[in-house]
Amino acid sequence: MSRQASISFFSLRRILIVAQSTVTQLVRMKVFYFLAPIALLFVGIQFLDLIWYQGAETLQPEQELRMHKNICLGTMMVFSSMFGIVATALLIPGDIEDRTLYTILCKPVPRFDYLVGKLLGVMAVIFIAMVVMDVLLVATLHFRTEEKLAEATQVWGKRGLTEVEIAAGRAEIAAHGPTLILQYGVMAHFLKASVIAAVALLISTFSTSTIFTIATSSMIWIIGSFQSVAREALFTDPISGGDPNMAERIMNTFVSLVFPDFKLFESITDGAVRAENVLHSDMTQLGGLAAIYVGIYVVLSWFVFSDKEF
């Protein structure tokens, strides 16, 4: 058998091996069996005319379609974020407890590859689950949109609107249906979940308990949703006549620097639901930001994990 003279610091192949093993490990976890079917079911049943589609809100087709999208995307967001935290929090402690980690690290596997592989595995499971949910979302939304288009066309026709006006009205309704912009919203949720999983990975490298990891990651998830409030307080002028509170400035600075801004991801999704003009360049920026966050957290995780003793 040939022996390598030295092992490279980074090997995509090794990372993918660890990732693949992580994927099979996660899909057989109880937390996945619990969360995924519920999320899928909740997205799937939006096909039916449930109670929230029978209120006054749904007199306007655009409003009904918005509600449909909001509920489905909200479900996907909750699933992806929760799973990202819980699954990642369970991985490394589980490997340590079972001593599986010892056997892996005693193979020629750099700790960096192990960490990245684990994270990639989590992201892959989230991605696959979200793809399935997205297919359900598109299918159910498509049916609802077609239904609304048919109803509206009939009503407008009876009201004597011209063909041009009917076409314009149809276009407005169709814009709230399954479009590429909606996919940007789904992608934004996935990117956010990836960042949250990377946060959980970092915390799990130095945390001594899974509960602590889950609790801290959840707290960071929440703080990240209003990090932009703290940041904007630094960038906007103080209210005239009021002195800036030093303690608040320090707190705002700390929160802005240390915590991720999840509002950016949520804003893209909100905009996508409202069929606003979310651009490809917005997604590129968001993807770049997510990559930076994940990169920083992975490097920090490796820094902590590299000399961790077992």
Next chain:
Amino acid sequence: MRNFKTTRNLIVIVAVLCGTGYFRMPKEQKFMEDLRERKIAHPQIDSEIWSKMGQTSLAGTFGGLRSVMASFMSIGAFDHFENNDWYKLEKDFEVITALDPYNAYYWNTGAWHLGWNAASWARRNQRSEIETALKNGNEDFSPTKQRLLEMEFLEKGDAMYREGLKYNPASEELWFDRGAMWSNEYKRPDLERAAEAFRKLRNSPNPVYRRRYLLTIARIPGREIEAYEEMVRLVSDSDPRHFSTPTFRVLVLILGSNPELPDGALRPPVDVVYNNNLEKAYEELYNYWDRIKNDGFYAGNYKVLMKQLIDRLKVPDSLNPFVTEPKRPLYPSVWKREFEKRDRDSSAR
């Protein structure tokens, strides 16, 4: 050693995050500002609204579920409407619109509940209750209090429309519904405010919206010339649907009959406006008198126009409002019956 390592690790983590954050922050801020400018990102929720939020909506805000929370709160707010709990409804809609401000529907619904439903409730609230309460000396149901309450809700509704239009200036429904609220003769009409709203819809693709400005200023004394100019603009629109409405047809004649118009002003003749259907013209002019009396529409040279048609059509006395007390509205069946009677009488003579 372990504690030293933990401390060292935490220091390094915080230092790296702070360092990278220092470069990251301005870019994030710029990105967010750009998204806000393009109305993709929601504006910040102000502190007053934070304090009004319940735990659930607060949790939704932090979790990135603002729009979902708004949807469900909106469904829940309907209960306040059914229970006539207007202040709770107002509070809920303040939160709902703060959660999803770029959804014109919520502003419209909130304003509708306050400016239409709550105001109506205040105005006609249970006559028997009012009478009983007044008999018992309960001043809360006095007409003055009722009127003040009605005005309060109208103003709240108007405020919600205006606030909603700041975030959704392109929403025609908001402009229209605000104008409709202030031009509704069964409420407390304020035609100036209504005109201000309808003015924004002068170039709407919807002909109904386009006409409303004209229909409003034609009711405001002193704006007849402006109404005439608006009429001319709509006529030159060449949209045949304008001429499909009786009020517009009549206004073309009435506004064109204004003696204060400058020389050479366009005064469309009745034959052209009504396509030589003078009976139709007479019928609609006959009925227009109610609109002058009840809705404050401009009268113009109404009498002259009517008399001209009476002469041309040889209108029977039974249908001549200057001879017989008019019974309005004049229906085509009545017209037909009276004209047939006139024809029979004249043949008999």
Next chain:
Amino acid sequence: MNDVPAVEVKNLVKDFKGAFRVKNVRAVKDVSLQIAPGEVYGLIGPNGSGKSTTMKAVLGLVAPTSGATSIFGRNSLKVDSRNEVGFLPENPYFYKHLTAAETVRFYGKLCGMRGRKLKERIGELLELVGLQDARDRRLRGFSKGMLQRIGLAQAMVQDPRLLVLDEPTAGVDPTGSRQIRDLILELKNRGITVFLCSHLLEQVQQVCDRVGIIHQGVLVNEGRLDELISVENRTEIILENASENLLDQIRSLVDVTHQAEVVSEGNARTTLEDLFLRETMSDAKRKAVSK
């Protein structure tokens, strides 16, 4: 290459930080040892003596406070050194969702193996450890002994020159223990170095060439097994079918020399393990095991 020790531990010291207001614990105090290639070395000691810590330092799982450890000349803390070593931890569990074959495949892939070579190696190892019938069973359903054996299989997947075994027969029944022991001897015959920790002294005695005794973090004794346990001034002769007359003659001879004395005599003893095996295994199996 042959001059390079398989394992070298030089003045290893390892401290563990105590909890608040508790003193630091020095788990390993200036331990030095060397294991030559092809040797079977046993590190024995009571619980908490520093055996596992020393082993983990050799594997790079803990960093020495001072001193150094290396595997075939490579610093243990470097990932390079792991090419040459396979490790079986104490009471391992592995990934329960994988089958036996998948487990070995996973570790093989981590070592850079692939394709037909890996496939053949999996078959070979499962046969070696006696798990070929359970290759498609998930580890969740494995007994302790089976887990130990799959652990051995994954440790050997990349055909390492050094095997590190932490309590390899802990919790395993005598049959399984014997199989593991025989496997270790076979590996030794193949020239593979084995470094094992155990406090089952009987078994250490059966397989090890050299033994180190560690107590309270200090290597108190070390050397070749037969040298360590032989009582120099005593000789053991075992006779079969000796008559009483012959025994009397031997006793008389000893009395005549006045230099030696008979310390004890009696029937030679077998081991409890042999007795167990004799009673519990079939003839065919016993023959296979005894080979």
